[in-house]
Amino acid sequence: MIRKRTIQVTPEDYIATHGSLVHLLQELEKADIDAGMPTRVLCDICFSSRSEGMKLIREAENAKYIRRFKKPLSKGKKKNDRRGRYYIMNALTPLGRQLLAKLDPITRENW
Numbered sequence: 001m002i003r004k005r006t007i008q009v010t011p012e013d014y015i016a017t018h019g020s021l022v023h024l025l026q027e028l029e030k031a032d033i034d035a036g037m038p039t040r041v042l043c044d045i046c047f048s049s050r051s052e053g054m055k056l057i058r059e060a061e062n063a064k065y066i067r068r069f070k071k072p073l074s075k076g077k078k079k080n081d082r083r084g085r086y087y088i089m090n091a092l093t094p095l096g097r098q099l100l101a102k103l104d105p106i107t108r109e110n111w
Contacts, residue, residue, distance in 0.1 A: 011103050020046070024056050025065060025100055028092045036069070036091035057090060065096035 015022055024046050031037040043053030060066045070086045092100075 015103060020052075021056055021060060021065075022100075022103060024053075024060060025092065025096050028066060028090060028096070029100055031091070033091065036071075036089035038087045038089055039068075042090055060096070063095075064093055065099060066090050067093050 024042070027042060027045050028037060039054075039057065040050070042057070043050040047053040047056070057066070057068075061068055067090075069089050069091070071089045072086045
């Protein structure tokens, strides 16, 4: 049986070590709850490079703070103009919202 270990960390310490992840979650919170935000737009807003952004997006997804899903492109003028393309959208999960709620007083002072 695997035991989960929890470590008590103060919100200030969490922000000091995971500040860019918190910034990513805050930007997703500004987006529409159901629609989410495309990965490319999210990386352009939050980070200087997309590779850095993708690392944090994957980290947030593995921690269950965000969910990622496909959204088809809107159809063009022709009948089959989509050609199977889609956006990868990112949205906050309830766990991500809980984390931001716990960190909210501290992040408002610092950001």
